[in-house]
Amino acid sequence: MVWPVTIAVVGTGLRGYTFAGYAQRFPDRVRAVAVADPRVERRDVLADRLGVTADHRFVDWRELAARPPLADAVVVTTPDHEHVGPARRFAELGYHVLLEKPIAPTAAECVALVEAVEATGVIFAVCHVLRYTAYTDAVRQAVRDGRIGRLVGVAHLEPVGWWHFAHSYVRGNWRRSQESGPSLLTKCCHDLDWLRYLVGQPPVRVSSVGGLHHFTSANRPDGAADRCLDCAVESRCPYSAVRLYLGCLGDPRRERWPLSVVTTDLTEYGVRLALREGPYGRCVYACDNNVADHQVVTVEFAGGVTATLTMSAFTPMGRRRTLVMGYPRLSGRRRRAGHGHPFRQREGKQDYGCRGRGGPGRWPRRRRLRRYGRVHRGRGDPGPVIGTVRTTRVAGRSPHGVRRRTQPAHRPCRTRRAGGVERVRDGSRQRDQVDRAVGRIGATNRHARS
Ligand SMILES: NC(=O)c1ccc[n+]([C@@H]2O[C@H](COP(=O)([O-])OP(=O)(O)OC[C@H]3O[C@@H](n4cnc5c(N)ncnc54)[C@H](O)[C@@H]3O)[C@@H](O)[C@H]2O)c1
Numbered sequence: 001m002v003w004p005v006t007i008a009v010v011g012t013g014l015r016g017y018t019f020a021g022y023a024q025r026f027p028d029r030v031r032a033v034a035v036a037d038p039r040v041e042r043r044d045v046l047a048d049r050l051g052v053t054a055d056h057r058f059v060d061w062r063e064l065a066a067r068p069p070l071a072d073a074v075v076v077t078t079p080d081h082e083h084v085g086p087a088r089r090f091a092e093l094g095y096h097v098l099l100e101k102p103i104a105p106t107a108a109e110c111v112a113l114v115e116a117v118e119a120t121g122v123i124f125a126v127c128h129v130l131r132y133t134a135y136t137d138a139v140r141q142a143v144r145d146g147r148i149g150r151l152v153g154v155a156h157l158e159p160v161g162w163w164h165f166a167h168s169y170v171r172g173n174w175r176r177s178q179e180s181g182p183s184l185l186t187k188c189c190h191d192l193d194w195l196r197y198l199v200g201q202p203p204v205r206v207s208s209v210g211g212l213h214h215f216t217s218a219n220r221p222d223g224a225a226d227r228c229l230d231c232a233v234e235s236r237c238p239y240s241a242v243r244l245y246l247g248c249l250g251d252p253r254r255e256r257w258p259l260s261v262v263t264t265d266l267t268e269y270g271v272r273l274a275l276r277e278g279p280y281g282r283c284v285y286a287c288d289n290n291v292a293d294h295q296v297v298t299v300e301f302a303g304g305v306t307a308t309l310t311m312s313a314f315t316p317m318g319r320r321r322t323l324v325m326g327y328p329r330l331s332g333r334r335r336r337a338g339h340g341h342p343f344r345q346r347e348g349k350q351d352y353g354c355r356g357r358g359g360p361g362r363w364p365r366r367r368r369l370r371r372y373g374r375v376h377r378g379r380g381d382p383g384p385v386i387g388t389v390r391t392t393r394v395a396g397r398s399p400h401g402v403r404r405r406t407q408p409a410h411r412p413c414r415t416r417r418a419g420g421v422e423r424v425r426d427g428s429r430q431r432d433q434v435d436r437a438v439g440r441i442g443a444t445n446r447h448a449r450s
Contacts, residue, residue, distance in 0.1 A: 008034035011077035061086040080180040096123040105181040149326035154307040161317020175289035183291035201301040210295025220285035239284040
């Protein structure tokens with residue numbers, strides 16, 4: 001009997017709960033048999049849900065590692081700087097390892113860990129969850145099928161979003177490069193991995209520019225206090241913690257994230273207390289953050305394909321967008337001088353945090369947002385444009401700004417429909433990730449035990 005695969009969950013924060021949720025939903029595939037976390041309350045809530053016995057609850061991964069192996073695999077969801085130690089030790093103990101990204105804060109540690117784990121022969125998977133989305137399958141398939149023509153370039157946008165950035169990278173756990181890593185690593189290692197995966201070639205040249213533009217004391221408005229609860233200009237500030245976090249109360253989805261990161265007491269009193277005492281009540285212009293809020297990377301891959309990645313805090317929090325550019329093979333009936341396909345990730349994020357007044361410059365109103373910033377194919381597409389694509393313009397307007405009522409917001413294209421897969425609901429990413437990891441582990445077990 002192979003299934004269910006047994007796992008130990010190391011780190012019972014948000015991600016630990018995500019994986020444990022999978023075990024709850026699919027007990028025939030995965031059974032969590034041990035948990036480790038110094039935050040005893042969180043750990044015990046999860047352990048109770050999963051039916052983990054008292055003698056299999058640990059306050060540190062080292063305690064668990066001191067025991068003979070208790071499970072087939074371990075899921076390591078500790079903070080970024082606490083990845084290498086447990087991943088290496090559990091691999092040495094014979095556990096298969098599912099490790100949260102990023103592998104490690106430095107390249108040298110990544111290489112050392114991979115070499116150490118390879119020597120043990122266990123399965124080692126990193127949660128680059130983007131690889132396992134329906135979105136990725138759709139884009140890769142389109143490239144492979146030649147619908148793009150010969151691939152020349154990829155332009156990829158990770159719109160982190162203004163309030164999400166303030167939450168995680170200004171006030172939150174990923175605000176300081178010394179403690180977690182640069183934002184390009186902690187946020188966009190997914191995207192860099194994804195570009196490499198899409199292009200299918202190793203990178204040969206990489207350059208990057210970016211920096212911390214906005215969330216500094218130099219931009220602090222007159223009259224601003226160190227905490228939003230005391231601030232005279234709070235009601236006018238788009239980054240008001242009071243509005244953001246109190247506004248989550250009553251909405252189960254937003255209570256789960258971002259509010260549960262701020263406090264476990266999901267009452268007005270609890271939230272106010274957390275804003276009074278904790279890191280999430282601080283003025284975004286008076287934090288100790290130092291990671292970049294806007295960064296651009298260019299990559300040249302072997303074979304000459306290029307890619308750009310833009311990570312930005314100055315967007316609505318949206319799904320990733322990708323423009324894949326290629327030129328045609330001049331055969332068959334469809335002769336195009338150059339064309340590109342826009343892709344939008346449909347799964348995952350929504351800018352529900354910007355309900356109400358909107359954010360900086362008052363632009364992030366959801367209905368208006370839907371109409372901005374998308375990449376469209378020009379009128380008469382495929383267009384006679386060599387080596388580039390006619391792209392970005394506002395849906396519903398002509399290039400001269402005259403509103404044309406009859407024009408659809410989107411010209412339907414096969415690719416978008418092919419992303420019927422795009423209807424996959426939230427959580428599918430994790431499910432897919434775990435499915436595949438578990439599938440691999442299951443297969444190995446089968447082999448080992450047969
Ligand atoms: N794959 C993704 O899409 C994705 C998304 C978000 C976060 N992450 C990554 O997942 C990891 C966890 O993120 P999170 O949001 O769950 O963070 P979190 O802070 O909510 O959870 C981390 C947990 O690890 C626990 N921990 C700390 N030291 C420990 C130790 N020595 N032994 C056992 N447990 C320990 C903490 O108490 C905490 O409960 C991070 O590396 C993050 O970058 C990945």
